[in-house]
Amino acid sequence: MSLSINMEKIYLDNAATTKVDERVLKAMQPFFLEKFGNASSQHSLGQEAEMALEESRDVIAKSIRAKSDEIFFTSSGTESNNWVIKGVGFENLASGKNHIITTKIEHDCILNSCRWMEKQGFEITYLDVDKEGFVNPSDVRNAISDKTLLVSVIHGNNEIGTIQDIETIGKICRDKGVYFHVDACQSYTKVPIDVRKQNLDLVTLNAHKINGPKGVGALYIREGVKISPLIHGGNQESKMRSGTENIHGIVGFAKAVKISSSGNIRKMAKLRDKLIREISKIPHSKLNGPEGDKRLCNNINFLFEAVEGEAVGAYLDINKICSSTGSACSSHNLKPSHVLKAIGVSPMNLNSSIRLSLSKDNTEKEIDYVIETLRNIIFKLRKVSPFKLKYDGKEK
Amino acid sequence: MNNLVYNKNVLDHFQNPRNMGVMENADAEATVGNPTCGDVMKIMIKVEGDRIEDINFQTMGCVAAIATSSMVTEMAKGKSLDEAKKITNKDVAKALGELPPIKVHCSNLAADALKKAIESLNKK
Ligand SMILES: Cc1ncc(COP(=O)(O)O)c(C=O)c1O
Numbered sequence: 001m002s003l004s005i006n007m008e009k010i011y012l013d014n015a016a017t018t019k020v021d022e023r024v025l026k027a028m029q030p031f032f033l034e035k036f037g038n039a040s041s042q043h044s045l046g047q048e049a050e051m052a053l054e055e056s057r058d059v060i061a062k063s064i065r066a067k068s069d070e071i072f073f074t075s076s077g078t079e080s081n082n083w084v085i086k087g088v089g090f091e092n093l094a095s096g097k098n099h100i101i102t103t104k105i106e107h108d109c110i111l112n113s114c115r116w117m118e119k120q121g122f123e124i125t126y127l128d129v130d131k132e133g134f135v136n137p138s139d140v141r142n143a144i145s146d147k148t149l150l151v152s153v154i155h156g157n158n159e160i161g162t163i164q165d166i167e168t169i170g171k172i173c174r175d176k177g178v179y180f181h182v183d184a185c186q187s188y189t190k191v192p193i194d195v196r197k198q199n200l201d202l203v204t205l206n207a208h209k210i211n212g213p214k215g216v217g218a219l220y221i222r223e224g225v226k227i228s229p230l231i232h233g234g235n236q237e238s239k240m241r242s243g244t245e246n247i248h249g250i251v252g253f254a255k256a257v258k259i260s261s262s263g264n265i266r267k268m269a270k271l272r273d274k275l276i277r278e279i280s281k282i283p284h285s286k287l288n289g290p291e292g293d294k295r296l297c298n299n300i301n302f303l304f305e306a307v308e309g310e311a312v313g314a315y316l317d318i319n320k321i322c323s324s325t326g327s328a329c330s331s332h333n334l335k336p337s338h339v340l341k342a343i344g345v346s347p348m349n350l351n352s353s354i355r356l357s358l359s360k361d362n363t364e365k366e367i368d369y370v371i372e373t374l375r376n377i378i379f380k381l382r383k384v385s386p387f388k389l390k391y392d393g394k395e396k
Numbered sequence: 397m398n399n400l401v402y403n404k405n406v407l408d409h410f411q412n413p414r415n416m417g418v419m420e421n422a423d424a425e426a427t428v429g430n431p432t433c434g435d436v437m438k439i440m441i442k443v444e445g446d447r448i449e450d451i452n453f454q455t456m457g458c459v460a461a462i463a464t465s466s467m468v469t470e471m472a473k474g475k476s477l478d479e480a481k482k483i484t485n486k487d488v489a490k491a492l493g494e495l496p497p498i499k500v501h502c503s504n505l506a507a508d509a510l511k512k513a514i515e516s517l518n519k520k
């Protein structure tokens with residue numbers, strides 16, 4: 001398991017964030033020292049910024065088949081998600097509707113927004129998922145009542161990679177006259193999003209998962225959707241989201257979308273499948289989430305019985321591999337992953353998983369090293385573990 | 397996840413655990429679980445007179461849990477039962493140097509398991 005000192009880190013935590021692509025950085029650079037104007041200013045510098053802002057908006061809009069004036073820039077995926085839950089909730093309260101439907105496998109920014117809304121008197125339904133993490137569209141249909149305002153579903157799951165059938169859910173919501181929001185932070189540019197065909201009313205996007213900068217997000221709001229602003233101030237973004245626009249970030253976001261390609265998706269999917277195939281050969285390991293094209297092209301999440309995910313992650317780190325664990329033992333709240341719980345992982349195995357998430361820049365050579373290293377680590381940690389596993393019918 | 401979370405000593409015990417594995421013919425053993433996270437540690441001891449002649453551990457846990465397990469076995473080996481019983485979780489954590497604050501609960505397993513093993517001996 002030794003490794004030459006000079007070896008670079010192998011970064012497999014791209015679901016957390018990605019490296020900014022050099023082309024993105026280059027596109028952003030002029031907006032720091034030269035084109036630094038405020039897009040609200042009337043002089044030439046301001047107008048330059050305004051133009052860059054609108055060009056970027058067009059790029060994002062086209063990528064999901066929205067109209068440009070349906071795209072609103074925000075500070076993050078977190079802000080966009082908060083905006084949807086709170087903005088739709090409060091804007092429509094007068095109609096007498098106070099029910100929101102979501103799932104048990106959402107990102108914390110949706111779940112914690114929903115919990116806060118419960119304190120404000122809203123009713124929230126948290127839908128179950130099956131053992132691969134899929135929401136059953138008919139559960140959505142059955143949960144909708146005449147009090148329901150909004151259905152909010154995560155498109156590609158950030159922990160286990162499950163891609164939901166948003167087209168079917170979108171159709172149900174449209175038929176029932178309920179708004180449908182999709183959190184597409186993980187799936188954007190990796191899975192097709194077509195707001196017309198899929199009947200989407202609101203879509204959350206962000207830049208830092210796709211080799212763009214951190215701290216930039218967007219919300220698609222279909223024309224006609226009733227939502228109140230969350231951030232009040234100088235009336236930027238058509239009075240819907242105040243605050244001086246983060247032009248360099250937005251320009252970088254648009255560039256990141258432009259450089260995304262189907263070739264990269266195929267490349268990641270191939271490496272993903274190799275990792276899944278090889279790691280599955282480690283005894284008493286289990287893939288969390290589905291296989292094949294209903295899984296995000298860059299997500300791998302494995303459970304290893306009788307070891308602790310945090311220890312696996314630390315060992316990988318010692319070997320210069322950056323991973324992530326859904327293990328309580330590495331987080332600040334000491335609560336195990338709500339997603340693994342929702343797919344029915346037994347309490348005893350809840351802290352035994354590790355997530356590897358790829359980017360377009362990972363290589364096959366890196367992957368081979370990761371597989372070999374991981375195999376050794378699991379072997380070593382199981383030797384330390386008091387739990388006996390059966391190998392070929394024998395306890396070892 | 398970052399190995400800067402743990403100091404050198406902790407990482408050394410984690411990667412090269414001392415006195416690790418099953419013990420044949422142990423005189424006493426005890427298993428304790430960490431209620432906060434579900435991790436488990438087992439201590440096995442062999443006694444000669446009133447001294448801990450040999451001691452082994454097995455742990456399913458995080459880096460801190462494995463390192464503290466390893467450390468407690470080093471500290472207890474060769475000590476009299478009375479001395480060994482006096483080892484506290486704080487002593488073990490201190491011997492390792494520093495643990496990150498959210499990892500302090502992990503060090504609670506080690507001395508507890510040792511004490512439990514020694515007490516089970518007295519009952520025999
Ligand atoms: C599915 C999902 N939603 C929302 C977010 C939050 O986005 P941001 O980090 O831009 O606030 C993330 C990423 O952390 C995510 O993976």
Ligand code: FES
Pocket residue numbers: 328329330430433434435457458459460461499501502
């Ligand atoms: S987190 Fe479980 S013992 Fe450390």
